[in-house]
Amino acid sequence: VPNGSTVLLFHFNNDTGTGETTSLFLSNATFSNGTGIANGTCSYQFCPLFNESNPKLGRSAIQFNSSGSYVNISINSNSNDSLDINEQISIEAWIKPRKDNDNGDGAIVTKGPWDGWPYYLAYRNNNRLIVFRTYVGSISDLTSNFAVPDDEWHHVAGVYDGATKKIYIDGVLDNSVAYTGLLTSTPDEVFIGRTPGAGPTNSNKYNGTMDEVALWNVSLTSEIIAKHSGYGIDRSIYGNNASLMNGSVVNQ
Numbered sequence: 001v002p003n004g005s006t007v008l009l010f011h012f013n014n015d016t017g018t019g020e021t022t023s024l025f026l027s028n029a030t031f032s033n034g035t036g037i038a039n040g041t042c043s044y045q046f047c048p049l050f051n052e053s054n055p056k057l058g059r060s061a062i063q064f065n066s067s068g069s070y071v072n073i074s075i076n077s078n079s080n081d082s083l084d085i086n087e088q089i090s091i092e093a094w095i096k097p098r099k100d101n102d103n104g105d106g107a108i109v110t111k112g113p114w115d116g117w118p119y120y121l122a123y124r125n126n127n128r129l130i131v132f133r134t135y136v137g138s139i140s141d142l143t144s145n146f147a148v149p150d151d152e153w154h155h156v157a158g159v160y161d162g163a164t165k166k167i168y169i170d171g172v173l174d175n176s177v178a179y180t181g182l183l184t185s186t187p188d189e190v191f192i193g194r195t196p197g198a199g200p201t202n203s204n205k206y207n208g209t210m211d212e213v214a215l216w217n218v219s220l221t222s223e224i225i226a227k228h229s230g231y232g233i234d235r236s237i238y239g240n241n242a243s244l245m246n247g248s249v250v251n252q
Helices: 220-231
Strands: 007-012 049-051 059-066 072-073 089-097 105-111 120-126 129-133 139-143 155-159 162-170 172-178 191-192 206-215 241-243 249-251
Touching: 089 105, 089 120, 089 220, 105 172, 105 206, 129 155, 129 162, 139 162, 139 172, 155 220, 162 220, 191 206
Parallel strands: none
Antiparallel strands: 007 206, 049 059, 059 206, 072 191, 089 155, 089 206, 105 120, 105 191, 120 129, 129 139, 155 162, 162 172, 241 249
């Protein structure tokens, strides 16, 4: 269950009963007082598709293509402050990428202008590595050691705790670097699947499937990241009835 530190949490379950549509994607994140944070949207031909035949968890996942499809979380009275994360951050997603002929990045979650991303998690098409980019006065990239294979589900996470940047793959720490400072503040929106302003010719398109995309304004511990890679984010230690991915139940 999301808590007050969860800024975005997309299950992409195609939950039409609660208003989810092909161009409106429900975020299950709430402020600590229970107020909902902004949902995701898309526009016309750039909308990704629900993939109910091959989700990682739940009823459906979301399918992005090389034409530049995306989910956009707009700045509004609810989301503005919450998306402007400065001190600590965690970005998580289940990804099943398909290498694009474009050798640029396939954006997973991004915020900010091209010359100063406050936070940016992406899959690199040229070498299949994960890059976690932040901006404190200048751009800083941390790249994974593990190369994510095509057409396989893997859980990826980028975490910054104010002293260290870390990348986790499938719940295991893959790489880290000492890093300090406040992430730069910008009024920009958050995008899933591409970078802001991207179109068919942009080099930051993600091609493949995603599920359980989450953004937190705290640095998740290695124990929690490990649990999220084996449980659903919404069935983590914050819930009472976690389920292993083989279907067996673990009471928390």
